[in-house]
Amino acid sequence: MKELMYGVAYYPEYEHEYRIDEDFQMMKKVGMNVIRVAESTWSTWEKEEGKYDFSILVKTLDKAEEYGLKVIVGTPTYAVPSWLVKKDVDVLATTKKGRWMYGSRQIMDIVNPTYLEAAEKIIRKLLEVVVGYKCVIGFQIDNETKHYGTAGKNVEKLFKEYLKAKFKTVENLNEKFGFAYWSNSINTWDDLPSVLGTINGSYAAEFEKFQRHLAAEFLVWQRRIVDEYRREDQFVTHNFDFYWKQDELAPFGHSYGVQPDINHYEAAKAVTLLGCDIYHPTQDDLTGSEIAYCGDSIRSLKNEQYMVWETEAQGFRYWTPYPGQLRQQAFSHLASGACGVEYWHWHSIHNSYETYWKGILSHDMKESAVYKEAMTIGADFKKIGPYLQKIIKHNKVAIVVDNTSQTALKYFPIGDAKDQPGKEFLEYNDVVRTYYDALYEQNIECDVIDVACLVERVRNYDMIVTPALYCATDETIDALKTFVENGGVLVSSFKSFFADENIQVRQDLQPYKLTDVFGMYYQQFTRPGKTKLLGKEVTVWQELLIADKDTETINYEHKYWGNYAAITKHEYGDGCAFYIGCWCDKDILKDRLKQAAQRAGIETIGCNFSVVVRNVINEAQQNIHFVFNYSEEETVVKCPYENVEDVLTGNRYVAGQDMLMQDWGTLILVEK
């Protein structure tokens, strides 16, 4: 397609009357061109074991061809029918909290043989039915796949084999995990302690790594089946989702950070087209940062475009968009490199569970304020589509993320644990997102890369940021050292490099093997208490840095801790290394990151949040600049480009000229 994808997840199965024609007419009127179907309704396709009924689906595809809509067909394996569980109750995963009860989606044991056999059958039957349709442009394998905590006897058995293969001897395992502690060491593999009851952080984290691996393998297995059927022009995609945070911004939750229950980088090999869902705060809390973070993360998996398979139209009562926001959100996805946007979902559901996760249509199924705004997006997508083909970014900054560090900091929390009475709870993703946002708000664009590809890609960047990279292999550390030696700029937060890949704390001065690079070391850390830094409160965590003479420092302000540095900057080789030893005020962090970017020779633009600028390059090698005003107040921006045209309005601007930005407004500027 030489156009942007624009559409919805569509569930005619959920409708209580036939209205496919009416729905498709309404979609066409909006300007939509794609729908995603069939995922999550296995019991509709297979009413009893072996009793198939694809009539609604066939009707939908026939009509899609008639109306000229493209279709992505999802495999329905993430919600199991009741008959499958009646057949074998072990289809429901056993987790730390016991066995799941039937009812919800995403509760099955993804390595259970009964499940896998039934899943394979329905996938094959489905593909046979749909693969021949011209309108079917691709397949989504499963949906938001994760490991669902599966930890039954069969999984423990597989884990034992995995451990044997990895660690060879029980002696080595005892040593690597420190099993002697509290009498957990073993003398035969059969005495392996329970993964459910263990208090050994290394063992627990290794099991979670193994669970993530099972989830990735499950997707690869589905990909192989689909490959047996699909045409060359049909893609395989997946709807990756992010760590889901419930907070006061969004009590039911929103996309936030690194997904702990599957490794996106490992699982990305299962797809030919990257994809994800992004649900984000809006109304007064719309900043674009979740859209940018999630987009940058998915794009960075392969440095390729991706599709937003799901995002909110109206969603919950706190996501009802203000006029203009739906438009701005759609453009924001494109600005991160998306090739299109699909809403979840077409129409609001009238019952069951997600009744208040509203779609493009409200429950009345009629045109509404939101429907009308979606129409303007459809029209604009047609207009700007030609400019936005095969867009990509060439960022010079990378943030490094790591599932192992994330798990480790769950078992060894930075501040207080969630169930403790202290109020200093800080999780891995808070650090990642704060460092990301500090760049984002200063218009310093970055990739978000998995530590697994750091060695391979490190040369692509001028500046590397490691937020809470708690567990680091020797190889990672060596690569970063070389990176700085060769002229790179490294910015590391507190808690980086403290432990190895088995979550074993390094037995040497910290930051491990990098004290010469950072020009400092530390042996102690503390809760900040009354400590201040540059006049502002420090909270949760501070390391007591002892700097070398040639290191620039900012010290803590405190009767006793004032003798120690909080932040250091040190020239090393041809490069430079910054270390931020505490959880500090965001403005202080932003200053440091800006300084680091300047040291790395990265150009920054003169405007700051609420004005956000995001840049892409299209297939014609044109530089395109998205300029957003994430605010309910109008603002004026001086044009920072020599000669550009806003493809939305046709307005042209030259350097220094005032560009008026509406509340929640967007400009899409093409360099002329």
Next chain:
Amino acid sequence: MKELMYGVAYYPEYEHEYRIDEDFQMMKKVGMNVIRVAESTWSTWEKEEGKYDFSILVKTLDKAEEYGLKVIVGTPTYAVPSWLVKKDVDVLATTKKGRWMYGSRQIMDIVNPTYLEAAEKIIRKLLEVVVGYKCVIGFQIDNETKHYGTAGKNVEKLFKEYLKAKFKTVENLNEKFGFAYWSNSINTWDDLPSVLGTINGSYAAEFEKFQRHLAAEFLVWQRRIVDEYRREDQFVTHNFDFYWKQDELAPFGHSYGVQPDINHYEAAKAVTLLGCDIYHPTQDDLTGSEIAYCGDSIRSLKNEQYMVWETEAQGFRYWTPYPGQLRQQAFSHLASGACGVEYWHWHSIHNSYETYWKGILSHDMKESAVYKEAMTIGADFKKIGPYLQKIIKHNKVAIVVDNTSQTALKYFPIGDAKDQPGKEFLEYNDVVRTYYDALYEQNIECDVIDVACLVERVRNYDMIVTPALYCATDETIDALKTFVENGGVLVSSFKSFFADENIQVRQDLQPYKLTDVFGMYYQQFTRPGKTKLLGKEVTVWQELLIADKDTETINYEHKYWGNYAAITKHEYGDGCAFYIGCWCDKDILKDRLKQAAQRAGIETIGCNFSVVVRNVINEAQQNIHFVFNYSEEETVVKCPYENVEDVLTGNRYVAGQDMLMQDWGTLILVEK
């Protein structure tokens, strides 16, 4: 009896020495005339299976006859003996949280055959022993009966039969509950999803309705047994209880609103005398509103008098009454139409669990400040009894309550769910009680009627109020429409009429089928955020109303939502309909309700809370006005009646005359 009932729940079984004579002498000195006995001590009456010992009971009844006390005998079935559970562990109900453990009351499976057989035996034995006593004036069947969450295999089986009978085919069931969602649809009845794990709100709510039905049927079953024994002059009653809310006013809880675990209206058919318990905040938090709300609810079940079988004497540490409060509370019950008051309980218990739920006597079993105040009540009850025979109310306003809406709003909460981090939690009963209290505080008296009797009784009223009537049948909606057409005034809150009786959201403009009546419609709603209304914060929920031209409106104050109405008033037919589209300030609500009452031609009196006026009509058709001062400050009220006498003091007042009200004072004015 031509007197008011006044007494206590009495448990000689709990006493550690013989003191029935002393107790009865002390009760007589107080002026008490009734006691309730025998409920909750099954293990005392049947020490082992078939080994009976009613000696304490017989002694109590003999002595009651001697002292001239009337007795209500309770069946002891709500607390099972340990031997019964040892016989059959399934007597303990299995719920969502697993099987209850033995120890507490109200933990049995009320459809378990072992339980029912044993319960029937002890009821029959008990009745044989007591039925002949002249002092026994009635029987209480069970106590505070509810379904206790019973959901074991046997209950699931009964539920399947119930569903088959109600929905006929699985296709119909799939359709009505939207079972296609997340692959929950079934092809045979045997594949019914688990009621314990389900995420389908319609299915979960239907199961709760079924559980309520089991509880009501259990009471009917007991009534039938009692009917085989009782004399015509002996009544059958039950002690209904209300939704129990734990809050900072009363950390252990207090009576608050609609009971979700049995439907009072359905169960009321099991009794010949209505009864309930009412526990309410007191001290600085005594407003009389719980006493009024609960009384109005129970009376409205049949438009008959009721007995307060339990209310606090001293209760918990936060219920120790101020001087004068115990008196005022007793009169408050009468003002709602009670035929008497019994305290729970005579003496404080010295051990076990409710040790700090103190009775008339403290643990020292001696006369005390509370005992002495109870004596003044006894004396007054004698004096005013003749004026208060067969009192009843003729209210022109009704509030409509509904268990189905209540359940639905548990699964689809108005604001944030209880386990979510947002702080905007609002439950069904909060809406009901706020609307009720807004009337109460303005001295607009009302009935509280179950939606099930709306069609039958709608003609009795001039004004109907529907707080959060989320689920409404077509029949209900039609009745309300006709009511307005015929001149009635309807006041509906947000969230009314949104779904049908299966909790399926209506697929049309909202308020469903009533847009012409209200003269407006809406398609969207939102968390209010910064929205204000008449200068005051709106929280939790607001609907974005789009009003017709002839509709009076008050709009939101907000940059974007200001285009929408919050409150509407619309003349329709001969009547008028008010809609309040958000959770707003209580004073705004009170203004609207007052305006509505005036439109309905309902007279209101010139005084407001803390002065509360409640009116009854006695068997002599005399108008009697209770005037209360719920305050620790004295106040003066202008007499609003032409010529009245306070039967407590004999003081007479004419219109406009100053009536001095003590702190926590009461006047009982009879029109002359």
Next chain:
Amino acid sequence: MKELMYGVAYYPEYEHEYRIDEDFQMMKKVGMNVIRVAESTWSTWEKEEGKYDFSILVKTLDKAEEYGLKVIVGTPTYAVPSWLVKKDVDVLATTKKGRWMYGSRQIMDIVNPTYLEAAEKIIRKLLEVVVGYKCVIGFQIDNETKHYGTAGKNVEKLFKEYLKAKFKTVENLNEKFGFAYWSNSINTWDDLPSVLGTINGSYAAEFEKFQRHLAAEFLVWQRRIVDEYRREDQFVTHNFDFYWKQDELAPFGHSYGVQPDINHYEAAKAVTLLGCDIYHPTQDDLTGSEIAYCGDSIRSLKNEQYMVWETEAQGFRYWTPYPGQLRQQAFSHLASGACGVEYWHWHSIHNSYETYWKGILSHDMKESAVYKEAMTIGADFKKIGPYLQKIIKHNKVAIVVDNTSQTALKYFPIGDAKDQPGKEFLEYNDVVRTYYDALYEQNIECDVIDVACLVERVRNYDMIVTPALYCATDETIDALKTFVENGGVLVSSFKSFFADENIQVRQDLQPYKLTDVFGMYYQQFTRPGKTKLLGKEVTVWQELLIADKDTETINYEHKYWGNYAAITKHEYGDGCAFYIGCWCDKDILKDRLKQAAQRAGIETIGCNFSVVVRNVINEAQQNIHFVFNYSEEETVVKCPYENVEDVLTGNRYVAGQDMLMQDWGTLILVEK
């Protein structure tokens, strides 16, 4: 040893390389002389059942002899190996929350035969290996022993036998526990209600008393085994721990008050040398009060010296000591009568669970700021050791503590229960600690004695304080009455004497049998609401005291409760009794306690917190005064002694002379 013990818990098993020589050299450099080994690593000593390997231990002991370090060997029974649980899953205790999962320590059923058999074997094997070493000066049996909630079928069976022996008949049991309530009474012992589900506070508390007894008996059993092996010069000790409170001061918890899960007084008979661990807030929250309270408690068990087997070196991020604090803490322990201090532990652990409970060495295993401060302590301990041999205290004040009252107030909380929405939660230990701290902060030293030894020791004291002594036997009450008659001063808090030893509330005026002693009685109590006392808020609890004419009173300030007394003072016999009827401001409490101490003729010193003075007498009968400045500000204290020498510095002071105290400073003054 004619020196102070100074050392660490040492786990060479946890080290990833051989470094015993390096460790011992570093310890010697610090000035340490003892280590504790072998506890908690059973799986290292017995790799599979019957497969022993004590090689690390033997190496450690050989090296200890070489380096001249003394060793305490712990039995490793508090953490079971995985093979033992695979052999018999019932080794894991079944509690109210179900069966423990393998992984943590302290999860076994201490009466399980498989466990006991295996434990006995490993103890005997271990003792055979180590008992002959000269360096081994003593044994620690188990560690922090408690009952771990064990309540499986076997424990219920033992409990039944215990009840039969104690109560003889079911009728007596029914009566004593009030089992008639809610139909819990029984007719045969086989019908005993479940201890897990019971709501009967008396029954639940009796079971907890029984569980405490099992824990004490377990230690006695270990002692008997060790006695078969040990030399006469080798002591037997235990590491008792305290109620562990998690609060904002220390989110992971800290030592706080009376241990509910074993009775220290009963269990103390198992040891020849008292011992405990004390973990306490530090940094800005270092007050010395936990060190003092815990020390006073352990010392008072036998009026003997005790060893601090564990205390924090660096611990958690909130315990990183300020410069000077580690020193001050060490001296603080000695000031309560400790014979030495061991840190937990030598080096920080690199993995597993307590990774952030840091030892003397940080994870880098190098010298650090903390290591260097520990060296100064080592040097000082050598210097002051000779002055501090066999030190003891002769206190004239005792605070009485009681496990039964503690349990009772868990089931019948003083204010709101923990899971209730009210915010007035107050637990037994809060009362104990507030009363203790009110004395501590005024430099009134006291013993902390178990109620079980009150009758025996009451004559030793001039003043007795009973904080929340809720359950009191007749014997206890009589002893206190006689104590006052004979000239003693009694200070009792609210909630004292309310119930008997079966948690049955007394059926008489309160305070039970002591109304003449206190010169007042009360029948009612209440949540304070708006009540004030001497202008300050009263919270949680107040009793409405009615005083005799000759009783000094302070009344509440409140419209209604102002008629009642809050605090009373009454001369009785030759003595005097104070009663504090509410949870009041700490300053009011301190005034009362000071007044009481003066009435008792107890000398108090002119300085108050942050200056704390603690006194001991050594074997040479010298009076030694520890003076502490628990503050980050320097201060000056006027010397209150005629002629003293600070043995740390050699400085001499005479009465009235200025003594300069550093921040976190200590003086150790010997009278000359």
